[in-house]
Amino acid sequence: MRVVPVPVLHDNYSYLVVDETEAVAAVVDCAEVEPMLAAAQQEGVTITSVLSTHHHYDHIGGNDEIAGKIPVRIYGNADDDGRIPSLTDGVREGDTIHVGGLIARPILVPAHTSGHMAYYFEEQRSVFTGDTLFAAGCGRLFEGDPAQMMSSLAKLNALPDSTKVYCGHEYTVKNLEFAATLEPKNKAIADKLAWAGARRRDGQPTVPSTIGSERTTNPFLRTRNQELRESIQERFPDIGDDDEDIFGATRRLKDDF
Numbered sequence: 005m006r007v008v009p010v011p012v013l014h015d016n017y018s019y020l021v022v023d024e025t026e027a028v029a030a031v032v033d034c035a036e037v038e039p040m041l042a043a044a045q046q047e048g049v050t051i052t053s054v055l056s057t058h059h060h061y062d063h064i065g066g067n068d069e070i071a072g073k074i075p076v077r078i079y080g081n082a083d084d085d086g087r088i089p090s091l092t093d094g095v096r097e098g099d100t101i102h103v104g105g106l107i108a109r110p111i112l113v114p115a116h117t118s119g120h121m122a123y124y125f126e127e128q129r130s131v132f133t134g135d136t137l138f139a140a141g142c143g144r145l146f147e148g149d150p151a152q153m154m155s156s157l158a159k160l161n162a163l164p165d166s167t168k169v170y171c172g173h174e175y176t177v178k179n180l181e182f183a184a185t186l187e188p189k190n191k192a193i194a195d196k197l198a199w200a201g202a203r204r205r206d207g208q209p210t211v212p213s214t215i216g217s218e219r220t221t222n223p224f225l226r227t228r229n230q231e232l233r234e235s236i237q238e239r240f241p242d243i244g245d246d247d248e249d250i251f252g253a254t255r256r257l258k259d260d261f
């Protein structure tokens with residue numbers, strides 16, 4: 005498997021997931037069609053499927069156009085039929101999706117949207133997380149609450165450390181700047197911020213991350229961390245010690261960061 009990150013729109017990533025053996029590829033989140041067709045041509049592969057993570061325009065805006073241009077299966081949450089354009093294959097957690105010889109498993113991770121799916125290629129230890137898990141961040145809670153996002157993130161956090169994380173936006177520097185305000189003593193955050201800043205200055209993507217890296221740098225996976233809790237409790241003196249409240253307050257702070 006080869007994964008080609010393709011920057012689209014303002015700060016989105018679509019991905020071309022290539023099965024080199026069969027020379028076919030899936031697009032993860034088709035926001036724009038031309039850049040994906042160009043990437044496929046560059047790789048010498050045929051796009052046969054689209055895996056849609058969720059119904060927001062900057063992730064599915066190209067579905068109708070690509071379906072009109074080339075024969076593709078379009079996968080997405082079966083419950084989002086009607087919200088994911090040109091859906092041909094509604095899927096649920098537990099299903100399998102074949103991309104040539106590659107196998108993806110949808111993981112239901114609601115909260116950013118109620119039907120948000122991540123796509124996990126277990127054998128290749130790679131997960132496509134859309135707008136649920138970002139490098140050092142998580143999506144806004146448009147259709148869910150803190151408890152639901154915590155349980156969605158817990159599913160991703162249960163994957164092995166070495167799992168590569170391909171997320172839907174290039175938000176890494178800003179996310180790490182926020183994380184550093186909550187954990188100024190966390191060296192992993194400071195080091196990754198320096199690295200990510202250098203990558204962006206060179207015009208390079210900061211994806212993929214790994215689940216292991218997220219465990220040490222992502223405030224939304226670090227609700228139990230003492231320094232983070234104290235930072236949150238300092239800002240919200242009435243908040244108490246409940247994990248969900250700490251998480252919710254972290255999310256609210258980030259909304260305004």
Ligand SMILES: [Zn+2]
Nearest residue numbers: 058060116135
């Ligand atoms: Zn979104």
